[in-house]
Amino acid sequence: MTEARVAKESDVKLTRFELEVMGALWELGSASVRELQERLPEGKRPAYTTVQTIVYRLEEKGAVRRVKKVGNAHVFEPMVTRRATVRRLFDELLGFFGGSPRTLMAQLVEGGHLTLEDLREAEETLERLESDKNATDERAAVESQSKATGRKGGGKGRRR
Amino acid sequence: MTEARVAKESDVKLTRFELEVMGALWELGSASVRELQERLPEGKRPAYTTVQTIVYRLEEKGAVRRVKKVGNAHVFEPMVTRRATVRRLFDELLGFFGGSPRTLMAQLVEGGHLTLEDLREAEETLERLESDKNATDERAAVESQSKATGRKGGGKGRRR
DNA sequence: ACTGTCCTACGACAGAAGTAGTAGATTCAA
DNA sequence: TTGAATCTACTACTTCTGTCGTAGGACAGT
Numbered sequence: 001m002t003e004a005r006v007a008k009e010s011d012v013k014l015t016r017f018e019l020e021v022m023g024a025l026w027e028l029g030s031a032s033v034r035e036l037q038e039r040l041p042e043g044k045r046p047a048y049t050t051v052q053t054i055v056y057r058l059e060e061k062g063a064v065r066r067v068k069k070v071g072n073a074h075v076f077e078p079m080v081t082r083r084a085t086v087r088r089l090f091d092e093l094l095g096f097f098g099g100s101p102r103t104l105m106a107q108l109v110e111g112g113h114l115t116l117e118d119l120r121e122a123e124e125t126l127e128r129l130e131s132d133k134n135a136t137d138e139r140a141a142v143e144s145q146s147k148a149t150g151r152k153g154g155g156k157g158r159r160r
Numbered sequence: 161m162t163e164a165r166v167a168k169e170s171d172v173k174l175t176r177f178e179l180e181v182m183g184a185l186w187e188l189g190s191a192s193v194r195e196l197q198e199r200l201p202e203g204k205r206p207a208y209t210t211v212q213t214i215v216y217r218l219e220e221k222g223a224v225r226r227v228k229k230v231g232n233a234h235v236f237e238p239m240v241t242r243r244a245t246v247r248r249l250f251d252e253l254l255g256f257f258g259g260s261p262r263t264l265m266a267q268l269v270e271g272g273h274l275t276l277e278d279l280r281e282a283e284e285t286l287e288r289l290e291s292d293k294n295a296t297d298e299r300a301a302v303e304s305q306s307k308a309t310g311r312k313g314g315g316k317g318r319r320r
Numbered sequence: 321a322c323t324g325t326c327c328t329a330c331g332a333c334a335g336a337a338g339t340a341g342t343a344g345a346t347t348c349a350a
Numbered sequence: 351t352t353g354a355a356t357c358t359a360c361t362a363c364t365t366c367t368g369t370c371g372t373a374g375g376a377c378a379g380t
Contacts, residue, residue: 015337016252023256033357050339052358057337072346072357086253086264087271092176093249096183096242101274104246105282109289111247114261116286122265123279129270175367193327210369212328217367232327232376 012063012080013088020044021054022063022078022085030067030077172223172240173248180204181214182223182238182245190227190237 014022024039025031031039037051055076058064067077097103108114174182184199185191191199197211215236218224227237257263268274 017338019256026256027258046338047340048357049341053339054337056359071348074358082256083267083271085256086267087273089253090268090271090273093246096179096186097246098187101278102281105274105278106285107243107246108250109282109286111243111250113247113250114265114282114286116283118261118265119279119283119286121262122269122274123276125266126269126274126276126279130276177368206368207370208327209371213369214367216329231378234328 012061012085014058014061014063014085018054018058018061018063019085021051021058022080022082025064025076025078026082030075032070032073032075034073036076172221172245174218174221174223174245178214178218178221178223179245181211181218182240182242185224185236185238186242190235192230192233192235194233196236 020040021036024036028035028039033052033055034048036055037045037048040046040051055064059066059076063078063080064076065079066074068075093104094101097107105114109119180200181196184196188195188199193212193215194208196215197205197208200206200211215224219226219236223238223240224236225239226234228235253264254261257267265274269279
């Protein structure tokens with residue numbers, strides 16, 4: 001039955017190539033195997049069946065699901081959000097930096113990855129988010145704290 | 161002879177666990193296999209030989225090298241900087257976001273990973289960097305290139 | 321010189337990831 | 351109703367990762 005596991009969005013662990021495919025799927029919203037394959041960068045565009053295999057594995061991991069059929073082809077849709085996935089990857093990254101976003105940010109900045117504008121915009125996003133939060137008073141601890149993600153370094157949860 | 165490949169720092173591709181070990185090595189500056197093993201988080205602390213294997217593989221990838229011996233044990237030192245590594249990982253991340261740091265930043269912010277303070281500090285770092293650059297007149301970001309390992313191939317300096 | 325302890329250098333192996341071929345089912349346009 | 355084109359559902363590697371065990375070398379006491 002190739003039953004897709006119902007996984008907590010937060011524990012879906014993707015490999016590089018799976019991420020690559022998810023990237024395409026996130027962009028397209030939903031797509032067939034062929035569409036996905038065609039969106040992959042020319043250089044590293046594997047055979048059709050290779051992509052198919054990846055998609056199947058993603059399905060088993062609960063990262064995507066079939067939503068409908070077009071012709072004889074299945075159309076897949078993401079089950080995990082890009083956001084949740086980045087969060088996950090970022091957390092991993094943090095692991096190698098004593099869990100400090102600061103340090104990581106510094107490295108990124110120094111590495112020339114981020115421009116002042118990027119940061120400014122991020123700030124705006126953040127501020128907008130804050131006020132939204134206050135205005136609506138929205139509670140709900142949403143998905144976030146699933147469980148102290150087994151951080152390695154001494155405790156010290158990031159405070160905001 | 162287990163000759164370590166002289167790899168361009170930028171093309172060293174590390175796996176999760178290798179990163180984990182590198183994390184420990186970056187923190188210690190230089191260390192023996194045992195020291196590295198002991199710095200790994202209790203929970204996931206593999207057997208001594210497992211760590212040893214990882215270190216050997218890192219050596220072959222040119223990510224670390226033996227610098228000396230203490231007793232009968234080798235002491236290793238990182239050959240790739242933490243910075244360069246983060247850069248690499250970040251680049252990969254960007255791949256899933258249409259190459260836009262903005263989008264990624266937004267996701268991070270929304271995910272509650274970054275606080276306003278984190279951003280402010282990053283900005284300062286950036287500004288400090290800018291003026292340093294202008295004042296000091298651009299100087300190679302070398303930092304840990306202790307010895308020029310015959311590095312000469314066609315440089316493919318990524319600039320963004 | 322003998323012995324226990326700690327390393328190193330290899331060799332192994334299971335499971336994950338990447339890559340793809342094939343047989344048979346579907347679909348679509350004649 | 352046929353046949354080509356396209357998919358799907360498997361099966362099958364090969365490589366890469368994570369994990370160790372073991373044999374034999376080095377060294378510190380005794």
